[in-house]
Amino acid sequence: MRSRSTRRARRSGCTGAPPPGLALDDALILSTAGTMDQARLVPLTHGNVAAAVRVLCTTYELGPRDATVAVMPFFHTHGLVAALLATLAGGGCVLLPAGGRFSADTFWDDMRAVGATWFTAVPAIHEILLDRSAGEHPAPLAPPLRFARSSSAPLNTATQRALERTLGVPLLSAYGMTEAAHQASSEPLPPPGTSKHGSVGRPTGTRIQVVDPSGQACPPGVQGEVWVRGPSVARGYLADPAATVRGFGEGWLRTGDLGHLDGDGALFLTGRIRNLITRAGDQVSPEYVEDVLCGCPAVAEAAVFGVPDERHGHRVGAAVVLREGEDAEPAEIARYCLGRLAPFEVPERIQVVPALPRTAKGALDRQAVQLRFAR
Known part of the structure; x- marks a missing residue:
């Protein structure tokens, strides 16, 4: 049948x-x-x-x-x-x-x-x-x-x-x-x-909880992986049992997103686990650095990526799109980041570009960013 x-x-x-x-x-x-x-x-x-x-x-x-x-x-x-x-x-x-x-x-x-x-x-x-x-x-x-x-x-x-x-x-x-x-x-x-x-x-x-690497719930204010469960959550992925095992378990969707809950239960996101850039043992969240870069008055959009480096593992790079009518040099943008980011988070290489690659949905296409700008 x-x-x-x-x-x-x-x-x-x-x-x-x-x-x-x-x-x-x-x-x-x-x-x-x-x-x-x-x-x-x-x-x-x-x-x-x-x-x-x-x-x-x-x-x-x-x-x-x-x-x-x-x-x-x-x-x-x-x-x-x-x-x-x-x-x-x-x-x-x-x-x-x-x-x-x-x-x-x-x-x-x-x-x-x-x-x-x-x-x-x-x-x-x-x-x-x-x-x-x-x-x-x-x-x-x-x-x-x-x-x-x-x-x-x-x-x-x-x-x-x-x-x-x-x-x-x-x-x-x-x-x-x-x-x-x-x-x-x-x-x-x-x-x-x-x-x-x-x-x-x-x-x-x-229901949302933030958990540490051992799967234990983090207290308010402590960063961990965001897990979600509820009637709208799918049962898994089609034809991909390995990914289903990694991403779903005991009713929870393991999102791969990093964040923390505050004392009122509000969720603050800080990035994606797989997007983290490791520089000389320190981990850098591209999303967090992008948020700071976009606070610069001349910057409309930013994409942060890891540049392979034999000594440090990676260096932090950034591609930025300037606002219409603005004119800013990479060194000026880097100075804006000083004091707003930890020294290891400040991009060492900043490129001003006309546009950033995006998916059909309009999200930043990080694979294309890495291929285009990280060389």
Whole structure:
């Protein structure tokens, strides 16, 4: 007897056999971003997706009066689950840009056309909107926004505050991953909670713990690996049992992210374990150094990487994109970092580049960064 999954695949015209490990309740198979290692297939059940959508509707109080512009692609959970399904589940309206993707040239026209009350995007899009806000933000004819949202990559605190001033509404940082059907935590709408800039908020429909290398829970303020569990978390990866064993266990998703919880349960992320750069025995978080670099007034974007070095193992390198109209030398940017970073964290080599490589979702493509700039 053929499985229901196989019959669905054949009816849809797919001639190949479905991946092994599918279950009858699977609704979606999505790929992880693969920004630093091999992308993997994640099966999400109807229950996973429904739980994720309910959490998003509840967290942001989405209802029939809400509308958004879908600037994130639908082949990842950010665009599909957060922008599209959650808005429609709340009874709201979603406008698809004419070109099928984000365009800074048409974004505010689209937002006004649909009467957008919120939007969600990666930090790279927020940076673009901020850089172009002086000439393009339509105040006082802006759409009736309640809030904006950022996810899928770390959001620089300076950008967050500046864009909040421009938009006149909160810009909420959220944390998620494909394996959890997108959102695991988020800053809250004000009221009832007060956002903590620099954090990705508190768990939303999930349990989050931070653990040390032995798997023991870390006390507040102590860095460790972030683990997530809840009804939206997938059961594992398709056709990759070794990765499933490494990433899932006893109901927990081992995210590979580094961070800490504060005394109120707010989560602060500091980077990815596999991204750490080892320099003469010290470990450097690229994400943390990038956050400091982006605080430099002339810098719009930054990518930090390890440069192979026979003596130290690695040296710290950085590629930066300057803000429009700004002119800064690498030595000037390095001086900005002094006192803000430990000496071993300060990039020894800084390159000013016109653009950084990004994935289709808009996240920094660290594999491409390493290949392009670390030679």
